[in-house]
Amino acid sequence: MKKEIHIIGSGFSALAASCYLAKEGYNVTVLEKNDTLGGRARQYKKDGFTFDLGPSWYWMPDVFERFFADFGKKPSDYYTLDKLSPGYEVYFGENSSLKISDNLEDIYSMFEAEEKGSAKHLKTFLDSAKSNYETAILDLVYKPGISPLELVTTTTIARVTQFFSTIRKQVRKNIKSSKLIKILEFPVLFLGAKPSNTPAFYNFMNYADFGLGTWHPRGGMYKVIEGMVTLATSLGVHFQVDADVEKIITDKDKNVSGLLVNGQKIDTNLVLSGADYHHTETLLDENLRQYSEKYWSKKTFAPSSLLFYVGFDKKIKNASHHTLFFDTDFDLHAEEIYDNPKWPTDPLFYANFTSMTDNTSAPEGKEAGFFLIPLAPGIEDTSALREEYFDKIIDRFEKLTKQEIKKSVIFKRSFCVEDFKKEYNSYKGNAYGMANILLQTAFLRPNIKSSKVNNLYFTGQLTVPGPGVPPALISGKIASELIKKNK
Numbered sequence: 001m002k003k004e005i006h007i008i009g010s011g012f013s014a015l016a017a018s019c020y021l022a023k024e025g026y027n028v029t030v031l032e033k034n035d036t037l038g039g040r041a042r043q044y045k046k047d048g049f050t051f052d053l054g055p056s057w058y059w060m061p062d063v064f065e066r067f068f069a070d071f072g073k074k075p076s077d078y079y080t081l082d083k084l085s086p087g088y089e090v091y092f093g094e095n096s097s098l099k100i101s102d103n104l105e106d107i108y109s110m111f112e113a114e115e116k117g118s119a120k121h122l123k124t125f126l127d128s129a130k131s132n133y134e135t136a137i138l139d140l141v142y143k144p145g146i147s148p149l150e151l152v153t154t155t156t157i158a159r160v161t162q163f164f165s166t167i168r169k170q171v172r173k174n175i176k177s178s179k180l181i182k183i184l185e186f187p188v189l190f191l192g193a194k195p196s197n198t199p200a201f202y203n204f205m206n207y208a209d210f211g212l213g214t215w216h217p218r219g220g221m222y223k224v225i226e227g228m229v230t231l232a233t234s235l236g237v238h239f240q241v242d243a244d245v246e247k248i249i250t251d252k253d254k255n256v257s258g259l260l261v262n263g264q265k266i267d268t269n270l271v272l273s274g275a276d277y278h279h280t281e282t283l284l285d286e287n288l289r290q291y292s293e294k295y296w297s298k299k300t301f302a303p304s305s306l307l308f309y310v311g312f313d314k315k316i317k318n319a320s321h322h323t324l325f326f327d328t329d330f331d332l333h334a335e336e337i338y339d340n341p342k343w344p345t346d347p348l349f350y351a352n353f354t355s356m357t358d359n360t361s362a363p364e365g366k367e368a369g370f371f372l373i374p375l376a377p378g379i380e381d382t383s384a385l386r387e388e389y390f391d392k393i394i395d396r397f398e399k400l401t402k403q404e405i406k407k408s409v410i411f412k413r414s415f416c417v418e419d420f421k422k423e424y425n426s427y428k429g430n431a432y433g434m435a436n437i438l439l440q441t442a443f444l445r446p447n448i449k450s451s452k453v454n455n456l457y458f459t460g461q462l463t464v465p466g467p468g469v470p471p472a473l474i475s476g477k478i479a480s481e482l483i484k485k486n487k
């Protein structure tokens with residue numbers, strides 16, 4: 001008889017795990033509390049506009065290729081990828097922005113034009129970044145995070161100093177231009193921590209950025225979710241939406257024996273949770289939780305965010321598909337996220353206009369705008385604060401890009417801390433999990449297998465390897481391999 005497994009949640013990690021487990025012969029049922037699949041990567045459609053609710057940067061295409069290749073497939077069997085050119089644009093002030101080309105030679109020229117001699121340093125930096133990428137992405141990140149020995153290899157021993165130095169120190173050693181520093185420190189923000197707190201080894205994110213480029217799945221990131229759901233369905237996975245798991249039921253021997261879903265008990269003796277880790281543990285009796293509230297409160301979480309999805313009734317000028325607004329104090333904003341949590345005095349923000357390169361996301365002559373301000377998790381969230389910050393960034397946007405856009409807003413929807421809690425059961429409303437600082441890396445992250453409940457496993461951005469879509473795909477693979485091994 002086929003062995004059964006129930007998976008809680010339908011984010012990237014849960015979907016990846018569902019495919020691997022179905023291929024392994026399990027009878028897989030995915031239980032998702034929301035009415036559509038995809039978790040933080042769900043889609044929002046309104047009046048002919050289409051928005052990705054969460055992720056929009058498609059980085060590390062090789063990780064997606066590897067995922068689909070495990071099933072004899074290719075990304076192109078499910079969606080079409082376009083390489084963005086420019087990859088993105090960064091604003092530093094009025095009349096001051098740089099566009100990151102999709103071609104490394106152009107990037108070297110841009111660095112050299114900005115700071116004489118910097119291209120040479122960038123080449124050396126990227127050589128190390130590429131070699132770290134190969135070590136990390138081809139090997140280290142696929143380890144289950146069970147033992148510190150997983151990290152000990154001849155290649156990592158040779159790089160040990162990079163774990164104890166930071167990206168900030170490494171970047172600033174040779175590069176002096178504040179613009180170039182901001183560009184080089186930006187990619188590690190995806191890992192959820194400050195550059196001054198992220199090990200230099202993570203410069204592999206810079207290789208992902210400049211070396212591998214920024215891609216866009218035509219139709220949006222949700223096309224990847226749809227592709228994975230199609231693959232999972234073809235492998236026999238069953239999906240249930242509007243299925244809120246309220247309790248993980250255990251027997252006297254600490255075995256999972258069932259789940260309470262929308263008030264009904266269903267029998268199961270194998271559960272993998274792709275829901276936020278902290279929330280999953282609250283579904284257990286207190287004595288069966290591995291981590292206390294104190295443990296969680298001491299962890300460095302990735303930021304929460306204030307998000308706006310905006311339909312504009314005209315095309316926007318002087319911006320790119322991905323545009324970063326780094327015209328204010330990077331360090332002060334980081335301090336107000338991590339050290340002294342408060343609403344940012346002068347926020348950095350990010351905007352995307354996918355309809356600039358993808359005509360499926362807005363009606364002709366109109367633009368779909370997505371705005372993101374990173375915020376401290378757990379911070380107060382009111383509609384007045386959301387409005388105040390919308391006005392702040394739109395005023396800045398208008399000034400920096402020299403155009404009026406506020407009057408062209410047809411509709412806007414906001415999403416913030418309280419929505420992250422309500423929609424995803426997210427701890428303190430974090431947007432993308434637990435940061436990848438040194439003390440929260442590999443075996444120092446929460447366990448993939450519960451140490452207290454038999455047959456309970458975890459996947460997703462709070463486990464190994466960490467935040468982001470490519471790590472979520474990897475996490476699903478790691479968790480399913482451990483389940484298979486322990487069968």
Ligand SMILES: Cc1cc2nc3c(=O)[nH]c(=O)nc-3n(C[C@H](O)[C@H](O)[C@H](O)COP(=O)(O)OP(=O)(O)OC[C@H]3O[C@@H](n4cnc5c(N)ncnc54)[C@H](O)[C@@H]3O)c2cc1C
Binds near residue numbers: 013038279459469
């Ligand atoms: C605004 C934003 C922008 C981002 N940008 C990028 C980007 O550009 N590039 C990138 O690579 N990454 C990005 N990320 C990060 C990336 O989206 C996440 O790391 C990844 O999608 C997380 O996947 P996951 O499987 O861990 O969890 P989730 O997507 O959070 O899935 C968890 C699922 O569990 C469900 N669930 C929770 N509790 C229950 C319950 N009790 N019963 C049933 N179901 C439950 C939730 O509803 C949810 O569907 C972004 C994230 C956000 C929020």
